[in-house]
Amino acid sequence: MEINAPDVLAEVTQIFACYEQALVTNDIRMLDTLFWDSPLVLRYGTAENLYGIEAIRAFRSARSPVGLAREISNTVITTFGRDMATANTEFHRRESGVSGRQSQTWVRLEGAWRIVSAHVSLLK
Amino acid sequence: MSGLPVTATAIAEAVAGGLVSARDVTWAALSRIAAGNGRVGAFTDVTADRALAQADALDAARARGEMLGPLAGVPYGVKNLFDIEGLPTRAGSKINRDRAPAARDALLIERLTEAGAILLGGLNMGEYAYDFTGENAHDGPSRNPRDLARMSGGSSGGSAAAVAAGFVPASLGSDTNGSIRVPSSLCGTFGLKPTYGRLTRSRTFPFCESLDHLGPFAANTADLALVYDALQGPAGDDPACTGRVDAVGTPGGIEGLRIAIAGGYFRQGAQADVLDAVDRAATALGVSREIEIPEAARGRAAAFLITNAESSALHLDRLRARAGDFDPDTRARFLAGALLPAAWLVQAQRFRRWYHDQVLKLFEEVDVILAPATPCPAPLLGQQTLKLGTEEVPLRPNMGLFTQPISCIGLPVAVAPLKLAGGLPIGVQIIAAPWREDLCLRVAAALEAAGIARAETGIA
Amino acid sequence: MSSFDPAKHLDAMAPALGLDIDPAWRPQVEQFLGVAARMAALLEGFPPGEELEHAAPVFRP
Numbered sequence: 001m002e003i004n005a006p007d008v009l010a011e012v013t014q015i016f017a018c019y020e021q022a023l024v025t026n027d028i029r030m031l032d033t034l035f036w037d038s039p040l041v042l043r044y045g046t047a048e049n050l051y052g053i054e055a056i057r058a059f060r061s062a063r064s065p066v067g068l069a070r071e072i073s074n075t076v077i078t079t080f081g082r083d084m085a086t087a088n089t090e091f092h093r094r095e096s097g098v099s100g101r102q103s104q105t106w107v108r109l110e111g112a113w114r115i116v117s118a119h120v121s122l123l124k
Numbered sequence: 125m126s127g128l129p130v131t132a133t134a135i136a137e138a139v140a141g142g143l144v145s146a147r148d149v150t151w152a153a154l155s156r157i158a159a160g161n162g163r164v165g166a167f168t169d170v171t172a173d174r175a176l177a178q179a180d181a182l183d184a185a186r187a188r189g190e191m192l193g194p195l196a197g198v199p200y201g202v203k204n205l206f207d208i209e210g211l212p213t214r215a216g217s218k219i220n221r222d223r224a225p226a227a228r229d230a231l232l233i234e235r236l237t238e239a240g241a242i243l244l245g246g247l248n249m250g251e252y253a254y255d256f257t258g259e260n261a262h263d264g265p266s267r268n269p270r271d272l273a274r275m276s277g278g279s280s281g282g283s284a285a286a287v288a289a290g291f292v293p294a295s296l297g298s299d300t301n302g303s304i305r306v307p308s309s310l311c312g313t314f315g316l317k318p319t320y321g322r323l324t325r326s327r328t329f330p331f332c333e334s335l336d337h338l339g340p341f342a343a344n345t346a347d348l349a350l351v352y353d354a355l356q357g358p359a360g361d362d363p364a365c366t367g368r369v370d371a372v373g374t375p376g377g378i379e380g381l382r383i384a385i386a387g388g389y390f391r392q393g394a395q396a397d398v399l400d401a402v403d404r405a406a407t408a409l410g411v412s413r414e415i416e417i418p419e420a421a422r423g424r425a426a427a428f429l430i431t432n433a434e435s436s437a438l439h440l441d442r443l444r445a446r447a448g449d450f451d452p453d454t455r456a457r458f459l460a461g462a463l464l465p466a467a468w469l470v471q472a473q474r475f476r477r478w479y480h481d482q483v484l485k486l487f488e489e490v491d492v493i494l495a496p497a498t499p500c501p502a503p504l505l506g507q508q509t510l511k512l513g514t515e516e517v518p519l520r521p522n523m524g525l526f527t528q529p530i531s532c533i534g535l536p537v538a539v540a541p542l543k544l545a546g547g548l549p550i551g552v553q554i555i556a557a558p559w560r561e562d563l564c565l566r567v568a569a570a571l572e573a574a575g576i577a578r579a580e581t582g583i584a
Numbered sequence: 585m586s587s588f589d590p591a592k593h594l595d596a597m598a599p600a601l602g603l604d605i606d607p608a609w610r611p612q613v614e615q616f617l618g619v620a621a622r623m624a625a626l627l628e629g630f631p632p633g634e635e636l637e638h639a640a641p642v643f644r645p
Contacts, residue, residue, distance in 0.1 A: 010511065011546070018273060018504045030505070033163075033272045082546070110584050111547020112271035334641065363644075422630060425623035432620055444602050447609075456612035459605055460620060463597040468624040474636035475627050521619070 248282030302527030312549025320534025436461030
């Protein structure tokens with residue numbers, strides 16, 4: 001199994017950037033698209049544990065679009081073979097002074113890269 | 125509703141044979157659109173009442189023992205630059221919403237209606253067709269059914285997406301510099317840009333009359349040929365249409381055909397896996413010979429200038445009065461095109477004629493030429509640049525790199541969808557001499573029969 | 585062709601076409617003018633030493 005095959009790494013880096021852009025602009029449709037459409041997907045957020053795509057969709061639509069801007073740093077994306085990757089990053093919200101971490105597992109399903117599990121937590 | 129026929133060919137046969145009602149087929153298609161169009165953004169108008177009324181009329185005619193046409197009960201959509209009776213012809217714009225409703229369907233729609241096909245509505249497109257992405261500031265993007273985070277391509281984005289999503293088995297679009305071939309490649313459908321002057325443009329909203337072609341999309345070559353044959357016919361009030369009819373029927377085999385791969389320009393500026401796809405198609409056809417299309421880069425330049433100058437002149441009044449209502453992604457192009465020196469346009473026209481004559485000489489020694497349709501598979505929505513090897517180039521102008529030099533001289537081109545290792549589709553252009561759409565379709569059918577080319581349908 | 589100045593060209597031509605180009609759009613319009621100029625430069629003086637015939641598309645009444 002090849003780790004960090006250049007072409008796979010480039011693809012996941014690109015789609016990770018797409019997710020980041022969607023997050024800070026609250027592009028709910030894109031955020032929804034990039035999560036695996038399944039009851040098995042999950043997202044542990046800073047204040048909630050969400051199981052299944054429906055719970056995540058509900059969370060997105062209810063979320064306030066205010067204060068989503070952030071800077072990311074120390075992003076580490078690692079690809080395993082052709083169809084799987086982990087993406088971890090630190091982030092900082094200048095407005096609120098809040099810092100945190102975001103972990104995602106990406107899998108290529110039927111040709112499309114999707115987040116199959118995610119975890120966001122804050123660091124005091 | 126399970127158990128209904130899916131392809132245009134199967135639907136027409138089943139409806140004509142009374143095995144299934146046109147109403148059931150239409151209803152099922154409308155249901156699929158209702159369930160999925162919100163995510164895909166293919167249809168901009170759904171003409172449900174008209175479609176159901178037409179389906180009922182068809183079923184009644186059948187019950188009376190009347191003969192039905194070759195596309196009986198086949199649901200389809202059209203790019204929203206086609207006139208649809210009762211709707212203002214949008215052409216992907218906000219400004220055109222203020223137009224009076226069309227008094228009459230486009231001639232190609234009338235022709236398909238006569239063949240028994242059922243129009244379900246208008247399809248999303250890049251504003252005024254000056255687009256290769258399928259994005260649209262007014263109507264939202266059409267998304268790629270193979271990966272909704274990606275572009276469908278354009279400007280006939282909705283036409284490709286509607287077929288790739290499985291909403292309808294066929295659709296109509298337009299292609300001036302690549303607008304059928306690019307979305308076919310990105311969404312993984314079969315598409316046909318016929319010879320310039322083959323299909324009448326009567327009652328459609330133009331982009332660049334020197335280069336506009338209309339053509340069909342489908343999910344298999346039998347359907348593509350079936351729809352294409354039904355579209356051929358007299359010119360109506362389109363002076364550029366020759367009205368020439370060469371029925372294809374069921375595409376034959378490729379025995380005796382001289383096929384070559386386009387070299388030089390068509391091997392540069394594409395991702396390695398895209399060129400590999402062209403090579404795989406060539407291998408499946410037993411082809412290894414390369415042929416060079418001379419001065420393709422200049423051909424592209426000529427098509428660029430003709431397109432820019434003519435389309436901007438067409439929109440001059442709109443640019444004067446309502447420039448702010450244009451899509452920001454098309455506005456600057458149109459404004460620039462309105463200012464071009466006449467000598468540039470005339471030189472482009474001179475070159476076009478010379479280039480046409482040079483390329484036609486190639487068809488003395490070859491029947492069909494293969495080339496990539498796009499330099500890359502579907503980019504992510506909103507993506508601005510394209511990575512070629514180590515170089516990063518602007519995305520939009522380069523999407524039409526391989527299509528523009530061919531449509532410049534009106535050659536017929538079919539696109540057959542292959543699959544890349546990662547799962548995304550990629551199209552291969554199958555190019556023939558003028559009026560030889562039959563050869564394009566024969567080669568497409570051969571790739572399909574070999575299992576190399578296949579259109580996946582549904583929403584991923 | 586290297587002396588083509590998109591900004592000056594825009595200033596001169598836009599009024600002739602009755603076009604009022606918002607300053608915010610100018611950079612993009614100038615960029616596309618530059619692209620058109622490069623395309624025209626490709627076709628200028630081609631083929632070298634000859635002149636192309638058939639300046640007009642054929643019109644059939």
